[in-house]
Amino acid sequence: MKIRLGTRKDSIAIKAIDSSIDSDPNRAALIDVSLKERAIRVALDDSKIIGYSIINNSFFHRHTLEILMVDESRRREGIGRALLRNAQAELGDSTELWTSTNESNKLMQSLLESEGFERTGIVENLDLDDPEIIYFKTLEK
Ligand SMILES: CC(C)(COP(=O)(O)OP(=O)(O)OC[C@H]1O[C@@H](n2cnc3c(N)ncnc32)[C@H](O)[C@@H]1OP(=O)(O)O)[C@@H](O)C(=O)NCCC(=O)NCCS
Secondary structure, eight states: OEEEEOOGGGHHHHHHHOTTTTTOTTHHHHHHHHHHTTOEEEEEETTEEEEEEEEEEEETTEEEEEEEEEOGGGTTSSHHHHHHHHHHHTOTTOOEEEEEEETTOHHHHHHHHHTTOEEEEEEOSSSTTOOEEEEEEEOOO
16 A cells, blocks of 8 residues: 555545545535645555545644545555555644544544544534544654
C-alpha cells in the first residue's frame, strides 16, 4: 500500500469508495474543495484508491482529521490505521490533531483510542440521538 496526496484526477475514484456519498449531501463538494486545497491523502493498492483522509483546520482552526474513509470491501486490513498515522506524520510542526466521530461509531473510537487519542468533549444535537464525540492527540515531535 502507498499513501500520496490526492489530485483533482482522483475525484471520481474517491467518491466511488465513499460509503457516505449518497447520504451526506455535502460530501461530494467537500471532496472537491479538499482536493483543490491539497487536503486529501489517498491510500492506493497498485494504482487503485482504497481509502482517503481529509485534514484541514475545520475545528476551531486546529489541525483536524475531518474524514477517514476506507473502501467497504477493504476494511479491517490496517488501511484506516495507516492513513491515520500518515495524517499525524504529515502535520509538520503542529503538535496536535483533532477529530470527532459519532457515539455510535465504535470502530472509529476503537481505532482512535488505540492510537492514543483522548476523548475531550461531546456535542449533542448534530445528529438525532447520536452525539458527536470530540477527540484529540498531542503529537510527539
Ligand atoms: C473507521 C474506518 C476508517 C476504519 O478503517 P479500517 O481500515 O477498517 O481500520 P483498520 O483495519 O486500520 O483497523 C484499525 C482498528 O480499528 C478497529 N476496528 C476497525 N474495524 C473493526 C471491526 N470491524 N471490529 C472491531 N474493531 C474494528 C480496531 O481497533 C482495529 O485495530 P485491530 O485490527 O488491531 O484490532 C472504516 O471502518 C471506515 O471507513 N468506516 C466508515 C467511515 C467512518 O466511519 N469514518 C470515521 C469517521 S470520519
